[in-house]
Amino acid sequence: MPAPPDHDPHAVAERVARESYGRLLSHLALRWRDVSAAEDALSEAFAAALATWPAAGVPQRPEAWLATVGRRKLADQMRGLAIRHRLDLEAFEAVEAVAPPDEPASDDRLRLMLVCAHPAIDASVRPALILQVVLGLDVKQMASAFLTAPDTLNKRLVRAKAKIKATRMRFEEPGPAALAERLHVLLEAIYAAYFIGSEGSLVDGDQHDTLGKDAVYLARLVATLLPHRAEALGFHALLLFSEARRAARTDARGDFVPLLEQEVSRWDGEMMRTAYELLATAAALEQPGPFQLEAAIHGAHCYRARSGEVPWREIALLYRSLVATHPTTGAIVGMAIAAARAASDPSAGLAILGELAPDVVRTYQPYWTARAHLLAEAGRLTESILAWEQALGLTTHPRLRRHLLRQLEAARDQTH
Template identity: 40%
Template sequence: MTVDAEVSELFRAERGRIVATLIRLTGDWDLAEECVQDAFARALECWPREGVPRRPGAWLTTTARNRALDRLRRSSVEAAKLREVVAVLDESPDEADGIGDDLLRLIFTCCHPALVLEARVALTLRTVTGLTTAEIARAFLVPEATMAKRLVRARQKIRNARIPYRVPPAHLLPERTGGVLAVLYLLFNEGYAASGGAELVRRNLCVEAIRLARTLVALMPDEPEAVGLLALTLLQDSRRDARFDDAGDLVPLDEQDRSRWDGGQVEEGVALLDSALRRGRPGPYQVQAAIAACHATAERAEDTDWPQIALLYGEPPSSSRPRSSG
């Protein structure tokens, strides 16, 4: 792999958690994002000359941390605050413990219910997945300035109202986890509702939603609804190549060429769903995934297990029953 390719791979895989760690250390979202950006730029500069370090993630975190230290020392932050932050930054080891915890903290904070829903979605895309403000604006069909303002307001509220940077305590966890899942679900549906190739940026939201759902499942393996949501998104997305004809028009489910469905993704979705259901704590996402699985595993449209689907539609409580999509 070339250094460039390796850096962009690391950007996708590691950027979110490095930003998450820097936010914890500095308490400053803008500073954290800028320093992580700088660290990746340094990597592109140094690694071709010096070779890729043995632990590139740790190298990036340390570089970003040192950059933050530099910037804080040179800034006009009041002395006491500076000493406090510098002490935290100095103490933290190269490879901080509980790296996954930082990422989970970040996700929960981005999805805090005191932020308006569209801000939660934008902030998650910007901070966790690293999409640019311009990309997010295009995906949500708003001017870039509007999206930038939305992000600034959200970060301001987090700071000014002191929205805590943490994984919620046990008594809040079920409710807040539901909130995180709702953000990922909305993200996926935004992408799924987009039509053909002209709206590639929006289709990309499906990819990001699946990636985020994977991250969440890795961080919260005991949460069956998170697994259910990942299964649901994989199963729906498995039809992406068959959903539109050459003219870009939507092809109804029963007329789709099922050989163009992504078999590997269906298999993974079904396996995930089974593992979630075995926990015996069903919920709206698992039920929806089960419905999607009935469609995905029918070889022909007429083989669809409609009685099972009818049964499943009776399942979710009416208040939380998400709308179904084609």
């Protein structure tokens, strides 16, 4: 990325770091398939930049400068290792000879992200690993959002990188069939980061939701790098639909507002338009998939901003298609609500909820919330109160708790 002329070396180093960290790191990591060594080399390169740029001036192409210095630092590190372990220095020189000096950093972020989303990497560490390698987030920044002690998160990240290296995971882009599967895992990891961010924002306010914004950045990045994969575009659309409603999720008092009660005037029209366009482009590619369906469901809800009504029949159909291929508990709960609304008959939804196994839903709060709503609509108020109590017992977020408490009190009032 060519930086505009700037005379403050610190500011330039910082901007290059933010804009091209992931590009530089993936470029270095691919040379030796060693993420940790690449991270060390890159931080040394940034340190060298801060030490030399103030006196020597900012180079014409800061990113190329950092890539070259990073490659040199990495080569030094590897040469040292090769000598210490009495490895074949000729093989070392062969790898090192591949890159001509001063070649601009290639954009290998997709390959690095796909490695991080390898199914052999612990699923719980994938979101943090991707955020770290692409955006350079450090453990301290992520630990609180992931509700993990920094030491524990750090240990998991170190292990994941050690596994990538020790098992010689392939950095080559997988073939078309394998790519679809790996892409899904990658998007799931980004979705988890997004979800963790927005969950966190229920606790301490939207201004702290940088993780959610980082996840949206990653979604856009993947969609840009894979413009012909419909699921990548559909996923970007999904996060944009969700982001468009961010401001409306809380009221003036800071309390949680559920989707159906949100004021549509507070939804971001521009973002929704972009999301609809992405979804249309995705549909034209004729590669159906779960993230497109989920995005279409969000899109249908956003349709309320135009028509004033929720198109429940369409939403019920979309959920049915989603559940047919990806029967997650969340999707089945969503389908139950949509089916009940589409048929104007709460028992249609309760029947779908009734098919879920008790041990699956026991600790799943959205199930109890959906059940409470449907039971109340069916006039089964006593059971509905029990379901609200269950939902409340499974929620720790203060904002969500206040919302559920109000629902519970309203249900109790009705029985008196």
